[in-house]
Amino acid sequence: MQSNEVQDLAQIKKTLKELLVADLSLEDIKPEEIRDDEVLFGEGLGLDSLDAVEIVVILQRKFGLEVRDLENRKDVFYSIDSLAKYIYENRKKVS
Amino acid sequence: MDIRKRGNKLGFWFFRTSLKWTGLSGAYGLLYFVCLYYLIFDRTAVSASMAYIKRRFRGLSSISKYHAVYKLFISQGKSLIDRYYVVSGLGRFDIELRGYDRIKSLLRDSKKGIILLTAHVGNWQVTMTTLEKLGRTVYLLMSPEENAAVKDSLNIDSGNEKVKIISPDNFLGGVIEIMKAIDEGSIVSIMGDRSYGHSTSEAVLLGDRAYFPHSAFSIAASAQCPVVVLHSAKVSTKKYFVDVSHVMEPRFSSRAKKKEELAGFVQEYAGVLEVYSAEYPYQWFLFHDIWSEENKAAN
Numbered sequence A: 001m002q003s004n005e006v007q008d009l010a011q012i013k014k015t016l017k018e019l020l021v022a023d024l025s026l027e028d029i030k031p032e033e034i035r036d037d038e039v040l041f042g043e044g045l046g047l048d049s050l051d052a053v054e055i056v057v058i059l060q061r062k063f064g065l066e067v068r069d070l071e072n073r074k075d076v077f078y079s080i081d082s083l084a085k086y087i088y089e090n091r092k093k094v095s
Numbered sequence B: 001m002d003i004r005k006r007g008n009k010l011g012f013w014f015f016r017t018s019l020k021w022t023g024l025s026g027a028y029g030l031l032y033f034v035c036l037y038y039l040i041f042d043r044t045a046v047s048a049s050m051a052y053i054k055r056r057f058r059g060l061s062s063i064s065k066y067h068a069v070y071k072l073f074i075s076q077g078k079s080l081i082d083r084y085y086v087v088s089g090l091g092r093f094d095i096e097l098r099g100y101d102r103i104k105s106l107l108r109d110s111k112k113g114i115i116l117l118t119a120h121v122g123n124w125q126v127t128m129t130t131l132e133k134l135g136r137t138v139y140l141l142m143s144p145e146e147n148a149a150v151k152d153s154l155n156i157d158s159g160n161e162k163v164k165i166i167s168p169d170n171f172l173g174g175v176i177e178i179m180k181a182i183d184e185g186s187i188v189s190i191m192g193d194r195s196y197g198h199s200t201s202e203a204v205l206l207g208d209r210a211y212f213p214h215s216a217f218s219i220a221a222s223a224q225c226p227v228v229v230l231h232s233a234k235v236s237t238k239k240y241f242v243d244v245s246h247v248m249e250p251r252f253s254s255r256a257k258k259k260e261e262l263a264g265f266v267q268e269y270a271g272v273l274e275v276y277s278a279e280y281p282y283q284w285f286l287f288h289d290i291w292s293e294e295n296k297a298a299n
Helices: A003-023 A049-061 A080-090 B009-041 B043-056 B062-087 B100-109 B124-134 B144-153 B171-183 B215-223 B258-279 B293-298
Strands: B094-098 B114-118 B138-141 B163-166 B187-191 B200-205 B208-213 B227-236 B239-248
Touching (some): A003 A049, A049 A080, A049 B215, B062 B124, B094 B124, B100 B227, B114 B215, B124 B227, B124 B239, B163 B171, B171 B187, B200 B293, B227 B258
Parallel strands (some): B114 B227, B138 B163
16 A cells, blocks of 8 residues: 555544534544444444435435445445545545 | 234135225225224233323223224224235325425425334335435335335335345444435435334323334434325325425534433424324324333433
């Protein structure tokens, strides 16, 4: 893995954690407390299907991803690691 | 209660034959005997109906409440017969569509789709077919237990590509598919009067605190699309109305107020259903105790 990729992924993860805490109104949790490999739904962070809606919106608006590409991609929503990897590989040039 | 689930092949044969030879009136006539049987022997069905009946008809004697349950059973039986009548091609109903221009303009003015909030009222399976003229794909968020009946009534297995089903058993309750459908400009139909284990908000309905699913409002707020309330009612032997004139635009003013505002949207919807039940008390087929705290467990 090249250093640019490592830096980009790290930045995406940081942004993602901040957005999750803010947009999902996660109480009593700080972005830096979310582990990269923590399971997001069910056990782990304990998110539910309505939180998934917010995550989809984040992926659309903040990273320019298309929701149609996310259908049947259960693997993408597993953890911060998997989300960041998907964003890194698929994001478009949006502000 | 669902006669389809409770009936047997011989029973269906009697109804089908009666419908073919004597028309709707003859088939309806059979219901009075069949529903009396269920009223006496099917304690589960009676008990499931009583939560609604005892609140809708407060002050009635026990005997009168049982009579109301009987009328509710007959009304649902008619709804099922009507569904078969249309699907089998034996005839059609006149359908008065209220609010069509509004829903048409909503779809025309936005690239996004809409959420259609339905309930177990009237005969939404039959009336849903009237929305085909909107030319948009309709996705039904349906639990597996309802799939079979709906597939039959809407001819989904017969190549009806305009009506598709999203299962709430899919990953994350099907929300990815729902968001995709809305993004593509389609219509997503969600049942608003039963949570099927999903998260709920409290609202006062018929004088008591009830629990309604709030996913339709939450998704609409995130997807920035409207929620169109759909209800229908049978107004004469051969006529239904479909009303899609009540439109809601759920949005959250702030994250902190999300829960409170969600409860407000749910209360507005409960109000619509309460007005409906005042006018058509025997056409809300609420065979589930939405007032029970068991529904709260999903919060």
